[in-house]
Amino acid sequence: DTGVSQDPRHKITKRGQNVTFRCDPISEHNRLYWYRQTLGQGPEFLTYFQNEAQLEKSRLLSDRFSAERPKGSFSTLEIQRTEQGDSAMYLCASSLSYKNTEAFFGQGTRLTVV
Amino acid sequence: GESVGLHLPTLSVQEGDNSIINCAYSNSASDYFIWYKQESGKGPQFIIDIRSNMDKRQGQRVTVLLNKTVKHLSLQIAATQPGDSAVYFCAEKSGGSQGNLIFGKGTKLSVKP
Numbered sequence: 001d002t003g004v005s006q007d008p009r010h011k012i013t014k015r016g017q018n019v020t021f022r023c024d025p026i027s028e029h030n031r032l033y034w035y036r037q038t039l040g041q042g043p044e045f046l047t048y049f050q051n052e053a054q055l056e057k058s059r060l061l062s063d064r065f066s067a068e069r070p071k072g073s074f075s076t077l078e079i080q081r082t083e084q085g086d087s088a089m090y091l092c093a094s095s096l097s098y099k100n101t102e103a104f105f106g107q108g109t110r111l112t113v114v
Numbered sequence: 115g116e117s118v119g120l121h122l123p124t125l126s127v128q129e130g131d132n133s134i135i136n137c138a139y140s141n142s143a144s145d146y147f148i149w150y151k152q153e154s155g156k157g158p159q160f161i162i163d164i165r166s167n168m169d170k171r172q173g174q175r176v177t178v179l180l181n182k183t184v185k186h187l188s189l190q191i192a193a194t195q196p197g198d199s200a201v202y203f204c205a206e207k208s209g210g211s212q213g214n215l216i217f218g219k220g221t222k223l224s225v226k227p
Contacts, residue, residue: 042217
């Protein structure tokens with residue numbers, strides 16, 4: 001499978017706990033994006049990387065959220081001290097950086113904070 | 115503010131009919147647009163894209179039309195099939211090669227057999 005891979009697919013956590021999600025992009029893609037999607041809404045941009053550099057962050061990305069892409073390949077998104085409002089689908093996408101090209105999405109990680 | 119929206123939240127069509135899903139965008143600087151299909155519990159799946167220097171692009175059973183004058187985007191699906199049932203999102207990217215996609219709320223397409 002050469003698509004975008006996300007792990008885990010589902011995560012249930014207690015409020016206040018930390019969680020970490022992983023995204024493996026399509027291998028030749030140097031851009032990697034994180035989005036959040038709540039029920040009935042379109043995906044909302046969180047942050048993106050070009051190679052290992054984090055180039056843009058949304059105001060939605062509070063200080064409890066941190067994303068890394070240390071070697072320019074896979075990325076992790078960590079949420080500290082989770083809140084019930086963090087419950088959402090977290091989507092990762094990747095694309096090539098030259099021109100405008102389509103971003104390919106993974107299946108997402110469904111987070112439920114109880 | 116800058117946003118991409120949709121005229122109708124739901125659309126119900128008969129199998130075999132053509133479907134038209136509409137989208138309005140507000141950022142005149144947007145130069146790249148994508149339609150995604152999202153099935154329940156899955157990530158968005160790329161359908162077709164169009165750049166702002168074009169007004170029409172065709173794929174397999176799908177056509178995207180772009181009207182920059184009124185900032186309107188549409189997705190036409192020919193001979194709609196039950197497997198087309200999903201939520202459809204349009205997304206825009208502002209000018210330049212950087213930047214993220216801005217999504218609308220989506221239109222749920224239901225195909226009746």
